[in-house]
Amino acid sequence: MFKNDFSTPTDLECSPTRDGGTQMHTVKVEQSHKLEHFSIRSLVTDNPPLCKTRLTSARTNKYLPDVRAHTRNIFSEECVRSTGAVMCDQTFVAVTFGPCESCAKTSPLMNIYIKTEPINYCSFCVEKMACQGLQAGESLASLKRESATLKKKLDEERNKLNDVELSKVAEKVETLSSLSIKTRRVLKGHNNKVLCMDWCKDKRRMVSSSQDGKVIVWDAFTLNKEHAMSLPCTWVMACAYAPSGCAVACGGLDNKCCVFPLSMDPNESPVTKKKLVAMHTNYLSACTFTNSDMQLLTSSGDGTCALWDVESGQLLQSFHGHTADTLSLDLAPSETGNTFVSGGCDKKANVWDMRSGQNIQSFENHQSDINCVKYYPSGDAFASASDDATCRFYDLRADREVAVYQKESIIFGASTVDFSLSGRLLFAGYNDYTINVWDVLKGNRISTMYGHENRVSRVRLSPDGTALCSASWDTTLRIWA
Amino acid sequence: MTSNSSISSMRRLVEQLKLEASVERIKVSQAAAELQHFCLQNAGRDALLVGVPAGSNPFREPRSCVVV
Numbered sequence: 001m002f003k004n005d006f007s008t009p010t011d012l013e014c015s016p017t018r019d020g021g022t023q024m025h026t027v028k029v030e031q032s033h034k035l036e037h038f039s040i041r042s043l044v045t046d047n048p049p050l051c052k053t054r055l056t057s058a059r060t061n062k063y064l065p066d067v068r069a070h071t072r073n074i075f076s077e078e079c080v081r082s083t084g085a086v087m088c089d090q091t092f093v094a095v096t097f098g099p100c101e102s103c104a105k106t107s108p109l110m111n112i113y114i115k116t117e118p119i120n121y122c123s124f125c126v127e128k129m130a131c132q133g134l135q136a137g138e139s140l141a142s143l144k145r146e147s148a149t150l151k152k153k154l155d156e157e158r159n160k161l162n163d164v165e166l167s168k169v170a171e172k173v174e175t176l177s178s179l180s181i182k183t184r185r186v187l188k189g190h191n192n193k194v195l196c197m198d199w200c201k202d203k204r205r206m207v208s209s210s211q212d213g214k215v216i217v218w219d220a221f222t223l224n225k226e227h228a229m230s231l232p233c234t235w236v237m238a239c240a241y242a243p244s245g246c247a248v249a250c251g252g253l254d255n256k257c258c259v260f261p262l263s264m265d266p267n268e269s270p271v272t273k274k275k276l277v278a279m280h281t282n283y284l285s286a287c288t289f290t291n292s293d294m295q296l297l298t299s300s301g302d303g304t305c306a307l308w309d310v311e312s313g314q315l316l317q318s319f320h321g322h323t324a325d326t327l328s329l330d331l332a333p334s335e336t337g338n339t340f341v342s343g344g345c346d347k348k349a350n351v352w353d354m355r356s357g358q359n360i361q362s363f364e365n366h367q368s369d370i371n372c373v374k375y376y377p378s379g380d381a382f383a384s385a386s387d388d389a390t391c392r393f394y395d396l397r398a399d400r401e402v403a404v405y406q407k408e409s410i411i412f413g414a415s416t417v418d419f420s421l422s423g424r425l426l427f428a429g430y431n432d433y434t435i436n437v438w439d440v441l442k443g444n445r446i447s448t449m450y451g452h453e454n455r456v457s458r459v460r461l462s463p464d465g466t467a468l469c470s471a472s473w474d475t476t477l478r479i480w481a
Numbered sequence: 482m483t484s485n486s487s488i489s490s491m492r493r494l495v496e497q498l499k500l501e502a503s504v505e506r507i508k509v510s511q512a513a514a515e516l517q518h519f520c521l522q523n524a525g526r527d528a529l530l531v532g533v534p535a536g537s538n539p540f541r542e543p544r545s546c547v548v549v
């Protein structure tokens with residue numbers, strides 16, 4: 001909830017606004033712990049760095065920024081009353097100063113809405129009210145104890161079903177001979193670290209993004225650069241190809257994700273038609289289109305993931321649960337699947353239901369940040385790569401980790417993973433510049449792919465499984481087959 | 482404020498754990514067998530695993546030199 005004291009406002013009706021005028025009906029907003037007054041018009045035109053969905057002002061028919069997904073709400077009073085907005089319990093709108101409805105003391109009031117009922121209490125009474133919601137005997141300590149026992153019970157339930165190791169079951173499977181995978185193409189063109197890449201469904205085009213803000217669309221067969229865009233922000237950490245092949249999405253330190261339509265016209269740069277879709281309150285770490293071009297799923301350094309409608313920029317669903325930066329996400333492979341997995345700096349990998357926003361399963365086995373998560377081709381399992389130098393394999397129906405891919409000689413963190421088409425091979429890129437190939441079933445390392453001269457930031461299998469592309473901080477991409 | 486937010490976040494954590502505890506699970510042996518079955522079933526189509534004839538893999542084709 002609201003963390004800072006706000007100073008007693010004396011004259012809210014005629015406060016000076018950021019755009020220089022004095023206006024009636026200002027909305028007081030807390031931005032980076034500094035209280036500012038915005039007129040509704042300057043909120044719309046000024047584009048302050050707030051996350052965005054849209055809400056029409058009942059009075060003016062203009063769109064107002066609505067920061068519902070996070071910590072702050074900015075609504076005009078009319079809008080809140082007329083739409084009966086339901087706010088998450090982390091939000092408030094502080095607009096008035098007057099007598100508290102509960103204790104009658106004159107003080108700055110927190111106008112909160114509990115299931116469309118407006119309540120104007122001072123902050124002290126709000127806190128008292130929250131405590132009244134506790135059941136008899138419930139307190140912070142008792143809740144802590146309950147959560148500890150539940151955690152233990154959850155671990156016990158999971159362990160009961162752990163009757164055999166995956167590697168034991170796979171003992172009878174033929175050992176794999178060494179693979180003949182070599183570098184077949186080296187894609188040069190970026191001037192700085194390549195941070196992310198993605199294949200197009202046509203199996204030959206790819207998009208890659210780098211630290212200097214450049215996003216390049218390549219034809220992997222001919223090594224032609226079909227499109228090259230310069231983004232104003234550096235560290236474009238995420239890029240994704242649309243399923244239709246007609247657009248790419250990218251973003252990074254600018255906290256946004258923009259969609260760029262790709263046209264056949266060589267004179268038209270995609271940058272001119274760019275569409276801002278996602279806005280977070282921290283860097284964008286990963287993005288992917290869902291089964292269509294119309295929806296975009298993003299994860300961010302602010303610890304949340306979000307599902308956006310590309311056409312309107314509307315936030316469709318947000319996913320809260322990580323307690324630190326979310327670094328990676330992956331959609332479940334099936335057409336009907338409605339889940340995705342995310343991994344973050346809180347060492348947790350969470351599985352989410354896209355429709356309800358609910359966190360259905362959570363795995364906390366890693367000992368450090370999870371850099372990448374990827375679903376197994378059948379959709380029943382997923383793998384994760386972490387800074388603790390291990391990759392782990394989790395089965396969703398058994399609800400537990402079933403394999404750990406590690407070696408004493410591997411001490412550098414793994415930054416990326418991908419499965420081969422059958423799911424038998426796991427390709428993991430590490431910070432020691434190599435890509436290790438693991439046998440998913442037996443748990444041993446089959447071979448190591450050398451070639452990059454700096455950290456491997458991303459490995460991705462081509463859509464038909466014939467090739468693997470790796471992106472690296474050495475400014476190149478390599479295609480292995 | 483801090484006590485309020487931590488109480489509500491603890492409550493949410495307890496709810497979340499209850500939800501997770503109620504998930505239906507199968508035995509690891511069964512899950513492992515199904516994973517193995519999927520691998521072996523699709524192993525034939527996996528180009529990186531078994532290798533495909535050099536002609537059909539566009540990346541393995543020897544490229545003619547291109548004048549830059």
